[in-house]
Amino acid sequence: MTRPITIRTLNERRAAGEPFSCLTAYDATMATLAGNAGIEVLLIGDSLGMVLQGHASTLPVTLEDMVYHTRCVARAETPSLIMADLPFMTNITPSRTMEAAGQLMQAGAHMIKLEGEAWLAETVTALTQRGVPVCVHMGLTPQSVHALSGYRVQGRDTQQGDAMLKAARTLEQAGAGIILLECVPRELAGRIRAALSVPVIGIGAGPDVDGQILVMHDMLGATTGQPPRFVKDFMTESGSIEGAFRAYHEAVRTRSFPAPEHCF
Ligand SMILES: Nc1nc(=O)c2c([nH]1)NC[C@@H]1CN(c3ccc(C(=O)N[C@@H](CCC(=O)O)C(=O)O)cc3)CN21
C-alpha cells in the first residue's frame, strides 16, 4: 500500500495547485478499488439513504447506518483518507455532535463532515480541540432540502454569496480543516477558495477549487432518474468499474472535469 493520504497531503496538494479527487464509498470492495485508482478521499456519504436504501432524501439515515457503512469502508485496504457524514439531526447541540462524531471516528473515519453555516463554529472548535478533524459542507446542504424547497443552486445573488464567503471564513477560523461547497456558481466557489487557506472540495461548484467529489453511483452511470447537472458518467467511456475510477481521478487531476457543462 502506498503512503496514506492525510490532511497534510491535501494541504500540500492545495499549495501545489494539484487538484485531488474524492468519491463516496459505502462498502469495502468499492473502497479498495477506488483507493487503487488513486482517489484521495473516500466519503461515507449520507447519500447512502438515497442510493442504497431507496429513500427520497437523506433525512431518514441514522447514526447506526453511518457507523455500519463506515466500518465496512474502514476495513478496505486503501491509502485514501476516510471521511464520514454526520446524519440529519445529530448536530443539535455541540455535545450531541461530539458523541456522534466520536462513534464515526471509532468506526474508522479519519475526519467527519457536517452540514451547516457559521452557527456551527462552536461545534467545529469543540470537535477539533478533541482531535476530530472537521469538513463543513456548505451551499446546497441536502439535509435542509425541505427548508430550501428542493435541490437548488445556492449563493446565486451577491448578498447570499457574500454571506457564504463570510461564513466559510468564520468556520475556517473555528478550526474547519476542509470546506465542501455543493451546487454554487463557479465564480463564487473560486472566490471562497481564494479567501481561505484550507482545501475546498466542490460538487457542482466548478473547477476553481482544490478537490472534486461525486456520488459513486452517479459517476458509474447508475443514477436512477435525471442526474444532476454536475454529474459525469465515467463508466461508458471506461467499460469497467476500476477503469471509471481511474478515468475520474485522471480527469480531476488534469482539470478536464468538471467541464463548463457541469458548472453553474
Ligand atoms: N445520486 C445522488 N447524487 C447526489 O449528488 C446526491 C444524492 N444522490 N443524494 C444526496 C444529495 C442530493 N443532491 C442533489 C440532488 C439533485 C440536485 C439537482 O438536481 N440540482 C439541479 C439544480 C437546479 C438549479 O437550481 O439550477 C441540477 O440541475 O443539477 C443537486 C444535488 C446531491 N446528493
Ligand SMILES: CC(C)C(=O)C(=O)O
Ligand atoms: C454528495 C456528497 C458531498 C455528500 O454529502 C454525500 O454523498 O452524502
Ligand SMILES: [Mg+2]
Ligand atoms: Mg452528505
